Amino acid sequence: MREGMFRNPSGCAISGIISKSGKRFSGERIIKSIAVMHERSNGLGGGFTAYGIYPEYKDFYAFHIFYDDNMAKKECETFLEKHFDIINLSRIPTRKIPEITDEPLIWRYFVSPLPTKLAASQLDEREYVVRCVFRINTAIKGAYVFSSGKNMGVFKAVGFPEDVGRFYKLEEYEGYCFTAHGRYPTNTPGWWGGAHPFALLDYSVVHNGEISSYDANRRAIEMYGYKCTLLTDTEVIAYMIDYLHRRIGLNFDEICHVFAAPFWSTIEGKPKQEREELKFLRNVFASQLITGPFSIIVGFEGGMMALNDRLKLRSMVVGEKDDMVYVASEEAAIRVIQSDLDKVWSPMGGEGVIINVEEGKY
Amino acid sequence: MGVQYIYPEYEIVRNQERCIVCRVCERQCANEAHEYLKDSNKMVSDDAKCVNCHRCVALCPTRALKIVKSPHTFKENSNWSGKAINEIYKQAESGGVLLSSMGNPENYPVYFDKILLNASQVTNPSIDPLREPMETRVFLGAKPEKIERDEKGRLIRNLPPQIQLSMPIMFSAMSYGSISYNAHESLARAAAELGILYNTGEGGLHEDFYKYGKHTIVQVASGRFGVHKAYLNSGAAIEIKMGQGAKPGIGGHLPGEKIGRDISRTRMIPEGTDAISPAPHHDIYSIEDLRQLVYSLKEATNYEKPVIVKIAAVHNVAAIASGIARSGADMIAIDGFRGGTGAAPTRIRDHVGLPIELALASVDKRLRDEGIRNRVSIIVGGSIRSSADVVKAVALGADAVYIGTAALIALGCHLCRSCHTGKCNWGIATQREDLVKRLNPNIGYKRLVNLLTAWQHEIKEMMGGMGINSIEALKGNRLMLRGVGLNEKELEILGIKHAGE
Numbered sequence: 001m002r003e004g005m006f007r008n009p010s011g012c013a014i015s016g017i018i019s020k021s022g023k024r025f026s027g028e029r030i031i032k033s034i035a036v037m038h039e040r041s042n043g044l045g046g047g048f049t050a051y052g053i054y055p056e057y058k059d060f061y062a063f064h065i066f067y068d069d070n071m072a073k074k075e076c077e078t079f080l081e082k083h084f085d086i087i088n089l090s091r092i093p094t095r096k097i098p099e100i101t102d103e104p105l106i107w108r109y110f111v112s113p114l115p116t117k118l119a120a121s122q123l124d125e126r127e128y129v130v131r132c133v134f135r136i137n138t139a140i141k142g143a144y145v146f147s148s149g150k151n152m153g154v155f156k157a158v159g160f161p162e163d164v165g166r167f168y169k170l171e172e173y174e175g176y177c178f179t180a181h182g183r184y185p186t187n188t189p190g191w192w193g194g195a196h197p198f199a200l201l202d203y204s205v206v207h208n209g210e211i212s213s214y215d216a217n218r219r220a221i222e223m224y225g226y227k228c229t230l231l232t233d234t235e236v237i238a239y240m241i242d243y244l245h246r247r248i249g250l251n252f253d254e255i256c257h258v259f260a261a262p263f264w265s266t267i268e269g270k271p272k273q274e275r276e277e278l279k280f281l282r283n284v285f286a287s288q289l290i291t292g293p294f295s296i297i298v299g300f301e302g303g304m305m306a307l308n309d310r311l312k313l314r315s316m317v318v319g320e321k322d323d324m325v326y327v328a329s330e331e332a333a334i335r336v337i338q339s340d341l342d343k344v345w346s347p348m349g350g351e352g353v354i355i356n357v358e359e360g361k362y
Numbered sequence: 363m364g365v366q367y368i369y370p371e372y373e374i375v376r377n378q379e380r381c382i383v384c385r386v387c388e389r390q391c392a393n394e395a396h397e398y399l400k401d402s403n404k405m406v407s408d409d410a411k412c413v414n415c416h417r418c419v420a421l422c423p424t425r426a427l428k429i430v431k432s433p434h435t436f437k438e439n440s441n442w443s444g445k446a447i448n449e450i451y452k453q454a455e456s457g458g459v460l461l462s463s464m465g466n467p468e469n470y471p472v473y474f475d476k477i478l479l480n481a482s483q484v485t486n487p488s489i490d491p492l493r494e495p496m497e498t499r500v501f502l503g504a505k506p507e508k509i510e511r512d513e514k515g516r517l518i519r520n521l522p523p524q525i526q527l528s529m530p531i532m533f534s535a536m537s538y539g540s541i542s543y544n545a546h547e548s549l550a551r552a553a554a555e556l557g558i559l560y561n562t563g564e565g566g567l568h569e570d571f572y573k574y575g576k577h578t579i580v581q582v583a584s585g586r587f588g589v590h591k592a593y594l595n596s597g598a599a600i601e602i603k604m605g606q607g608a609k610p611g612i613g614g615h616l617p618g619e620k621i622g623r624d625i626s627r628t629r630m631i632p633e634g635t636d637a638i639s640p641a642p643h644h645d646i647y648s649i650e651d652l653r654q655l656v657y658s659l660k661e662a663t664n665y666e667k668p669v670i671v672k673i674a675a676v677h678n679v680a681a682i683a684s685g686i687a688r689s690g691a692d693m694i695a696i697d698g699f700r701g702g703t704g705a706a707p708t709r710i711r712d713h714v715g716l717p718i719e720l721a722l723a724s725v726d727k728r729l730r731d732e733g734i735r736n737r738v739s740i741i742v743g744g745s746i747r748s749s750a751d752v753v754k755a756v757a758l759g760a761d762a763v764y765i766g767t768a769a770l771i772a773l774g775c776h777l778c779r780s781c782h783t784g785k786c787n788w789g790i791a792t793q794r795e796d797l798v799k800r801l802n803p804n805i806g807y808k809r810l811v812n813l814l815t816a817w818q819h820e821i822k823e824m825m826g827g828m829g830i831n832s833i834e835a836l837k838g839n840r841l842m843l844r845g846v847g848l849n850e851k852e853l854e855i856l857g858i859k860h861a862g863e
Contacts, residue, residue: 209486210485210486212482212486212828212829212830212835212839213830213834213835213839214839214841215838215839215840215841215842216834216835216836216837216838216839217835219730219838219839219840220735220838222730223730223733223735223736224733248508248509249509249511250509254517261832263495263497264497264499265495273516276519277516277517277519280517280519280521281517282834283501283505283521283524284505284506284509284521286501286834286837287736287834287837287838289832289834289835290835291829291830291831291832291835292486292829292830292835293486293487293829310831311489311494311831313487
């Protein structure tokens with residue numbers, strides 16, 4: 001059994017740290033934060049996203065790929081060579097520790113679409129990359145691209161998140177934003193690709209909850225060419241972000257109003273301009289409304305967004321200190337890395353918190 | 363009596379000890395089944411005239427009356443049922459087509475009854491609608507495929523015309539003529555109070571009801587009765603009726619005796635003439651013709667009204683729906699083979715069409731596969747019997763449902779299926795003034811409001827159980843459904859898993 005063969009609800013812990021000034025810091029802190037919430041995971045999945053970690057390759061897409069075996073690797077590399085210029089490739093450095101076992105082959109490629117192929121496809125560059133990622137993940141058995149953005153990367157595995165962090169030597173990376181996830185699935189797939197974060201291009205999602213709108217969201221998003229192969233909430237949320245932000249052109253504020261739309265009674269009480277806009281978003285993007293409990297942290301190039309469901313059925317706390325913003329399932333996970341906070345609060349249900357790094361600083 | 367004699371299907375049983383000879387039954391029965399015998403000061407009944415509408419039973423002050431199924435029987439035969447034999451007698455006598463009313467009563471599978479709903483346990487909380495907001499508002503109409511912004515970057519609300527409903531339920535098309543003035547008034551007032559829409563049906567709109575326009579769908583059918591510019595502009599939406607679930611492929615016929623002064627005026631046809639709706643629209647022989655009618659109606663209404671195209675569920679429904687979605691229509695209404703009617707040839711009603719559950723599932727899937735599901739809303743009817751059917755239909759992919767029969771039952775209909783006689787004792791499917799006035803619209807509209815208020819509560823309870831607090835998140839959410847006792851093919855078409863999976 002692996003992810004995608006059955007629907008797998010799970011509870012979780014999430015954490016995120018971002019520097020508004022784009023200052024880079026080590027992955028050590030996010031490991032420390034997520035480790036505090038050990039009880040919220042059960043050892044069946046953990047992972048991290050790190051932004052700003054590949055400045056020397058920032059113009060290239062960084063593909064992180066799991067391979068079941070060398071056959072899959074060979075087939076996938078043939079595909080990559082046909083579609084991309086591969087600037088650099090290497091194993092992702094890991095540390096052998098007893099807590100993390102049965103690792104697949106884990107490789108990293110810095111790539112750029114082949115100009116001739118890209119032109120022939122008549123697609124914009126990012127769409128081209130997305131389609132190639134889908135091709136690999138659905139057509140090449142044993143190969144799975146789990147990270148595909150520029151100047152960012154996902155690191156995930158089966159295990160407790162703090163062990164996963166040590167396994168990937170996350171303390172050796174420096175970035176301006178990190179997010180983390182510890183998983184408590186109700187099933188036991190034990191497949192690395194099924195761990196979170198889930199990412200597409202530079203969008204990454206960590207999520208705590210079980211959304212009741214899942215199949216409505218899934219069937220709607222699949223109409224636009226996405227294929228939900230993992231049957232997890234995080235996957236469908238990530239695709240909806242890609243669709244609404246990259247393809248439709250909504251901003252993150254508007255995306256919050258779509259995902260966790262205000263109740264009609266709230267909308268009716270708003271001033272005219274705002275009311276009409278909220279009504280428009282709820283009507284047009286009705287199939288992207290998410291119901292049921294969730295707290296999510298979305299990472300993207302130059303920023304981070306945190307959002308709770310409309311009823312706030314999952315805990316989520318935000319803390320600020322100078323240029324740093326912290327978001328976590330529990331306040332303790334923030335206090336452990338920054339006890340002296342300027343401000344700490346629990347956003348309301350449906351109240352999005354969007355943090356943008358200063359322009360030009362990332 | 364001879365060979366054509368048919369023993370009555372039902373018998374009127376009168377408890378003579380209870381009967382006080384008040385003669386209410388006699389006065390109430392338009393079929394004249396009851397008679398007072400002066401000499402013996404007794405009431406007697408003729409079972410042969412009884413249609414089993416329960417009017418006399420319901421009004422008998424001493425509960426002296428009941429209607430029972432006659433034990434009279436033919437020699438048992440699994441192939442030749444009593445019904446089959448009697449129908450042959452009737453046709454051998456008359457040489458005519460058999461007529462029936464209301465929906466298909468035959469024993470075909472009812473898929474709604476083989477689908478079960480989900481509820482939350484442990485991993486996801488259920489939501490109590492008495493304590494938390496629970497939203498059932500829906501918008502029907504095409505959605506834009508792109509967003510546009512003004513020079514300040516604000517969203518331009520580039521929405522085609524929409525319908526807003528307080529819950530995903532509307533009253534389906536029933537014409538003035540097939541049902542009474544008072545029935546229409548009840549529907550119109552209930553729709554207005556509930557924040558939903560009712561549908562004029564194909565008989566035009568009585569001038570008294572123009573004031574309910576915001577809550578009205580005006581229908582344009584093949585007979586084009588009562589269609590003029592003011593009519594088209596009076597409603598919130600326009601429906602082109604291509605077909606009806608109870609009689610796919612055939613037209614309609616309102617006999618001249620029902621075309622009194624008022625109906626004649628509303629339908630714009632001479633008094634006493636038969637109102638005949640042709641089987642097809644004679645300006646629509648193909649899909650490209652439909653497109654022209656859709657745009658003619660939009661032109662006539664300045665592109666301010668959404669256009670619904672209503673079809674009967676037939677075998678090729680998914681492909682037809684796809685064609686309609688590309689024809690400029692804003693909504694597709696699909697009517698299942700159990701949908702009601704004021705009169706239809708029995709053979710057509712009972713043997714043509716598809717169950718709505720299967721039609722809905724395959725249309726929703728096809729439109730998604732083709733990437734055009736957002737271009738149209740899907741409305742389904744025929745037959746939605748309860749709030750559970752509504753929830754299941756929405757989860758299968760419907761934007762809203764139409765109810766017809768359920769609304770009439772709320773008004774007093776007892777499903778005796780004799781509408782075609784025009785002698786409805788409940789004042790619904792009749793134009794006889796003495797009968798029409800039995801339906802008091804002040805009471806009728808309130809009963810409709812009660813019914814849908816109750817359904818809305820139940821829908822919220824079911825949604826809350828599933829952990830869903832807004833109806834949008836239920837639409838097409840087929841993971842919330844499981845089939846029981848269905849085969850692989852049925853599950854595949856419905857797009858749901860079997861219970862236990």
